[in-house]
Amino acid sequence: MSASLVETVDIQAPVSVTWALWSDVTRWPSFLSHVRLVEPLDERRFAWQLSLPGADKNFVAELTEVIPGERIAWHTTQGVHHAGVVTFHRLDDTSSRVTLQIEYDPKGFVERLGALTNLDSALANYDLGEFQKLAETAAAS
Template sequence: MSSSLVETVDVNAPVELSWALWSDVTKWPSFLSHVERVDPLDGRCFTWWLSLPGADKYFTAELTEVIEEERIAWKTVAGVHHAGVVTFHRLSDTTSRVTLQIEYDPQGFVEHLGALTNLDKALTNYDLGQFQRLAEELAAQ
């Protein structure tokens, strides 16, 4: 059973700032609550270290598409099946919209339960809220 999420947040920060924050994979642990760390392997591949309820996981993903200030897409090449894309939309000179789409195969009881109860959606919304707060703090500086 594959699970799919699509969530969007509007950010009071220019698209350039939203892009810069998200495109730096080493910043992900500061706004993605389940990501412990991300280790870049080269310019296109990186390993994610996750801490999830009931399980710690890691997987290696590669960037499949990068269009500056517009789109970042990835898919796993080792570990769990996971793919995603985040898109950046300029709403004005000072605001942007960030949309995150994720496809994954839930593994084990906890992940299946999360997909069935929309806990995965709640976690994604929380993380986008954390991203929004961080980007807006940076924009205010």
Template sequence: MSASLLETVDINAPVSIAWALWSDVTKWPDFLSHVRSVEQVDDRRFTWQLRLAGADKNFVAELTEVIPEDRIAWRTVDGVSHAGVVTFHRLSDMTSRVTLQIEYDPKGFIEHLGALTNLDSVLANYDLGEFQKLAETTAAA
């Protein structure tokens, strides 16, 4: 069984700032609550360490598409199976919309429970809220 989630947030910051923050994978632990660390392996691949209830997970993902100030897509090549895309939309000179879409294969009871109870959606929504705060603080600086 595969699962997916789709979350969107509007940000009072230009696309350039939202893009700059999200395109730097080393900043992901600053706004993705379940990500302990992200280390770049080379220009396309990076290692994630996740902190999840009941278990820590590691995996290697590779960027499959990078279009500056438009979209970043990735998929795992080792470990927890998932693929995702983040898109950036200019609403005005000072506002933007960020959309996160993830497709994944829940493995094990904890992940099945998360998919069934919408915990994944709540977590993604929280993380996008944290990203919004970071982007807006950066834009105001």
């Protein structure tokens, strides 16, 4: 059984800013609360360290699609199964909409509990809020 979540946030920052922040995977731990480390292995593959309640997870993810200024998609090739895509939409010259969609396999009690209680949705919402703060600060400076 796979679970999925979709979260969207409108940001007072142009797509160029939101794209630049998100496309630098080494910045992900600064706004994804459960990601401890993302290490590039080569141009398309990244080693992730996640810190979750009661469990640390390591996995390798591969970028499956990168369209500059529009979308970044990835899926895992080792470790926990999940796939995600983040899309960037221009609202006007100074604002953009970022949508995060993740599909995952809720293996183990902690993840199943999260899927059941919509903890994942709350976490994704929080993470997008952190990203929004980062992007709006960058756009203002």
